[in-house]
Amino acid sequence: MGIIANIVMEPKDRESMLDSGYWLKRFARYKPLEVHIFCDEHTSAAQAIVMFNYDWNGFMNATEFEKSFETDHRGKKDWNAQKRHPGSNIYGWCARADDNDTEGPIGEYIRKEGKLRTISDLVQEAAQNKNLIVENLANKIDLTNENLDELQYKYNEKNLSLSRMLEEKDRLHYAFVEETRMMQRNSRENIRRILEEQENLSHELEIKKKKIDIWSKELNKREALTERERQKLDEDRRKNEQRNNSLQLASLEQKKADENVLRLVEEQKREKEEALKKILKLKEELDAKQKLEMEIADLKGKLQVMKHLGDADDAAVQKKMEEMNDELKEKMEDLGALEDLNTTLITKERQSNDELQEARKELIQGFQDLLGARTNIGIKRMGEIDVKPFQNACKQKYSPDEAEVQAMTQCSSWQELLKDPNWHPFKIINVGGTPEEIIIEEDEKVKKLKEMGDEIYLAVITALKELNEYNPSGRYVISELWNFKEGRKATLKEAIAYSVGNITKLKRRRT
Known part of the structure; x- marks a missing residue:
């Protein structure tokens, strides 16, 4: 602490002299922290305390502050000598033990805010602080070594886990490919069977139409018979014509139903192939993304190990870490691009799923008459x-x-x-x-x-x-295609196959 005595204030300068900023600026070369001014309302003079840092630098600044006043013969001795007639000059010095015991606001502030210490106390305190710092640094080094060992263990554990995940992924991928091939074979077999059944039905319909034409010709030849026989023949002809019309309508309906079934089969085949392609592409992108994530995790682990093991001042280590950081940044950019592509594929897959759901709804709505609750495939009201x-x-x-x-x-x-x-x-x-x-x-x-x-x-x-x-x-309550035989939700393939079978039975009943 520095003490400033005999601050004489003129009325015009009183406000600026009582501002601590004025004194901080005036003694800025000694790096004071703050200035506290004590003013006597009965006189025009004031006193001030100048605060410095509580370390050796603060002590040196306070000493220079005191020497500047002693050089101009305005130190503490000069103040004590001229105390009765000080004039207009200010006096300054460093606060010591005798100032600590003085009466008045200066002494009270020093006793309240200051701490009286000798040089030897300062030296001993500095030594204690130094030992404490060394001990803290040693503790931090031990803690860092422990953290490094823990990071190494976690790295080894993660590395082993990633290896197991890769093995599991390869196994699942192989199973997925085999299941996909089996589904494609089954789909081709079902389509072939449907087309064969359609061809057989068309052939049977043509044979029946030919028979009806033959019967019609025979009836025309017998017009010369008796009236009773003619009436009977006319009645038989009308019946045959009605039956022929019914068969023609059934043929048209069969043709329309066959076209709808074929269209549904083709659409299902195309959508299934597109979905499989998207799934395979998504799997490839997911594999690439997982590989990138593992490489990024590996780089991060290596960077952490090098940060703890390497010397921060070693140029080679610094260069290697910069290279690894650049590589990590590049991998992160690749990962971001893959995530964007993955998001796009997922959006397309969701659109395909939405289209399949719409097809399922249309199938439920359009085949209410064909699918019943007493059959293997039917409509179940869930809930x-x-x-x-x-x-x-x-x-x-x-x-x-x-x-x-x-x-x-x-x-x-x-x-x-x-x-x-x-x-x-x-x-x-x-x-x-x-x-x-x-x-x-x-x-x-x-x-x-x-x-x-x-x-x-x-x-x-x-x-x-x-x-x-x-x-x-x-x-x-919602309606759902249901496999009553197996007690589960029916697939689109099962529903279409069952619908085709019902159309065939309906046609046979009409013929």
Whole structure:
């Protein structure tokens, strides 16, 4: 701390002399931190404390500050000698022990904010600080070595994990290629079979048309018979004409149905081939992306190891790290390009999936008459409660007429409850590392269902699970192509094959 005494202020300069910024600027060469001014309201003189850094540099600056005043004979000794008649000059010196014991605002501030120390105290404190710094640095070096060992272990672990992932990826890719080839063979076989059946049906239709023409010619030859026979022949002719017209209409309908089936088959084949090509391309891009990610992870691991092992001042190490950073930057740019391409492919794949879903909806809507619930392939209303368990339960409690009404009422009540999105009696558990949703048995409505019997409980919970799986957001019943024989959702290929079979049976019944 430096002390400035006898600050004489003229009325015009009073405001500027009381500003600490003025004194900071005036003594800027000694690098003061701040200036505190103590003004006596009864006199025009003031005193100030100049604060310096609490280190050796601050001590040197304070000493230079004191010498500048002593050179001009305005140091502490001069102040004590001229204290009664100081004049207008200011005096300055470094604060010491005797200033610490003085009365007045200067002494109070020094005792409050200052700390009285000797040179030996400063030296000892510096030595202690130095030892503390050395100890902290040693601890940091030990901690860095531990972190380096941990990073090396993680790097080895990740490297082993990546190797296993590559092996698993190759195995899955091989299985995927084999499954794709099998699907293509099955698709070609189904198309060949459909075309053969269509050709056989057309041939049978032509044979029947020829037979009808022969019968018509024979009827025309017998016009010379009796009136009764003629009337009978006329009646037979009308019947044959009606039958012929029916066959022609059936032929036209068969032709249209065959064209629709062939178009659907061709569209399905084309869409499947495009989807397979997109999937294969997406797999290739995904493999390239995974390879890039592994290379980036490997480069990052190597950079971390070199940062901890290498000497920061070694030019060779610095050059190698710069090369690796450039390579890492290039890999990151390649990864960004692959991610953009991957996003584009995923968007196209989603469009293809949307088109397949639209085709599935059209198939459900157009073949309602052909696909029934009592066949292997049919339409199932997902989320609709089976009323039979309610009918069976109500028949045991009510008369036949009332039982039917009660069953429909209870079933409708639970069907409405299924539409409520606030009723979601599911919880998620981990089974073998895979999250699964199960029914919360403690739910009040679930308990009520159990009280109504196992059949009703199973019917309502089955419908609830179907809604949760097929329409969790809307919570309303939707129609779905269903394989009743295997208890699963039917594929487009199965539905088309079954539709073609039904068209063939319908044609045979008409002929």
